[in-house]
Amino acid sequence: MCLAVPARIVELHNSTATISVEGALREVDVSLINEPRLGDFVLIHAGFAIHRWEQSEIEELEAIRAATDLREAIT
Amino acid sequence: MKTLVQNIEALSQRVGRDVKLMEVCGTHTMAAFRSGLRQLLPGCVHLVSGPGCPVCVTDPSYLDAAIDLCGRPGVIVATFGDLVRVPGTDSSLERERAAGASVRIVYSPSDALILARECPSKQVVFLGVGFETTVPTVAWAIWRAARDDLKNFSVLCAHKTMPRAMDALVRDKAINIDGFICPGHVSVITGAHIYRFICERYRIPCVVSGFEAWDILKSIELLLRQLAEGRAQVENEYSRSVSEHGNAAAQRLMNEVFEPCDTAWRGIGMIEGSGLAIREQYAGFDAVKVLGVQFPKAHVNPLCNCGSVLRGVASPLDCQLFGRPCSPAHPIGPCMVSGEGVCAAYYKYERIAA
Numbered sequence: 507m508c509l510a511v512p513a514r515i516v517e518l519h520n521s522t523a524t525i526s527v528e529g530a531l532r533e534v535d536v537s538l539i540n541e542p543r544l545g546d547f548v549l550i551h552a553g554f555a556i557h558r559w560e561q562s563e564i565e566e567l568e569a570i571r572a573a574t575d576l577r578e579a580i581t
Numbered sequence: 582m583k584t585l586v587q588n589i590e591a592l593s594q595r596v597g598r599d600v601k602l603m604e605v606c607g608t609h610t611m612a613a614f615r616s617g618l619r620q621l622l623p624g625c626v627h628l629v630s631g632p633g634c635p636v637c638v639t640d641p642s643y644l645d646a647a648i649d650l651c652g653r654p655g656v657i658v659a660t661f662g663d664l665v666r667v668p669g670t671d672s673s674l675e676r677e678r679a680a681g682a683s684v685r686i687v688y689s690p691s692d693a694l695i696l697a698r699e700c701p702s703k704q705v706v707f708l709g710v711g712f713e714t715t716v717p718t719v720a721w722a723i724w725r726a727a728r729d730d731l732k733n734f735s736v737l738c739a740h741k742t743m744p745r746a747m748d749a750l751v752r753d754k755a756i757n758i759d760g761f762i763c764p765g766h767v768s769v770i771t772g773a774h775i776y777r778f779i780c781e782r783y784r785i786p787c788v789v790s791g792f793e794a795w796d797i798l799k800s801i802e803l804l805l806r807q808l809a810e811g812r813a814q815v816e817n818e819y820s821r822s823v824s825e826h827g828n829a830a831a832q833r834l835m836n837e838v839f840e841p842c843d844t845a846w847r848g849i850g851m852i853e854g855s856g857l858a859i860r861e862q863y864a865g866f867d868a869v870k871v872l873g874v875q876f877p878k879a880h881v882n883p884l885c886n887c888g889s890v891l892r893g894v895a896s897p898l899d900c901q902l903f904g905r906p907c908s909p910a911h912p913i914g915p916c917m918v919s920g921e922g923v924c925a926a927y928y929k930y931e932r933i934a935a
Contacts, residue, residue, distance in 0.1 A: 507634065507663055507712075507714075507921060508608050508766040510714065537721070554691075563821035571793060
């Protein structure tokens with residue numbers, strides 16, 4: 507239930523934002539994060555942005571995903 | 582990845598005994614099973630699942646109360662999808678819905694608020710189940726309903742918080758935990774500092790973990806290193822999302838709307854101060870007060886072992902109901918229903934191996 511997914515803000519109107527998760531669009535509330543901006547990468551849970559990721563943090567996730575090949579670990 | 586697995590192997594040898602690491606987040610449970618990383622761990626490192634699935638730890642009497650509510654005229658029950666298939670004493674929300682009761686699955690508490698605006702002649706009751714990750718979103722809905730003077734929205738609250746439950750698990754001598762993989766998204770809200778007392782009081786290491794397979798393996802490595810070096814600290818592996826003190830705006834909203842209360846956890850029992858109740862100031866949005874909800878004692882199948890599974894003292898494979906008759910298609914206990922339940926994870930990923 508504590509699932510949260512990263513998404514990019516593609517539209518912003520006061521405390522409501524449209525986010526894109528791999529191309530799927532959805533409206534969320536962004537009042538729980540400080541000064542949301544268009545293009546921000548945010549963590550979404552139950553229709554709310556609960557954290558904003560900085561660029562370095564997105565890069566960390568991308569590096570982790572690139573390194574996550576369990577087949578390599580057993581060969 | 583290979584280095585990580587090799588480090589885990591080497592550190593487990595340095596520790597030199599069997600080690601029991603508990604994750605207390607259903608999303609970690611599923612990530613660990615789905616990725617297959619459990620198969621990469623040395624035999625002496627045991628990954629056990631704790632009470633990290635909010636649906637699974639919800640007291641069955643709460644479900645009976647929700648089932649009773651959805652049959653009342655003029656009431657619409659709005660809920661996250663996880664809850665609808667969990668069996669109560671005689672029925673489930675899903676079964677009641679099939680028979681015509683008003684049960685709506687929503688993605689967000691804000692959707693329940695929209696539903697209340699669209700149906701002014703109905704009382705929309707949102708089922709408030711979840712840990713610290715979810716609580717601010719429900720707090721927001723209540724706060725917003727109060728601000729907009731919405732009279733037909735209320736919450737049946739069964740929210741729970743993690744630290745006291747972890748404290749109860751540590752005190753349970755039957756469990757014997759060597760380290761905690763702490764819940765990542767709970768910690769986004771609360772901050773990593775909330776686990777410090779576990780290290781200081783009980784000398785048990787804690788690592789806040791992300792949800793990629795790499796994150797979980799890294800967290801296991803960090804826990805084993807602490808054990809090998811005789812340290813007990815809170816380490817934050819998920820620093821890309823979790824800070825020391827968490828999301829202040831979300832915490833303010835939580836504290837504005839909710840206050841701590843004693844609550845019963847399925848499988849563990851009553852834990853002092855581990856629940857959240859709606860503050861008196863927002864009593865007009867508390868379904869218990871608005872609709873006079875009762876919580877009669879529920880009856881559960883006495884053979885269901887979910888209670889022991891949730892404490893990490895039994896494996897789903899130990900349960901005589903597991904697989905037949907209890908399966909995701911015909912669940913008997915909540916751990917088989919929820920997409921994050923331990924029994925559902927074992928059924929999906931470990932049944933053949935068993």
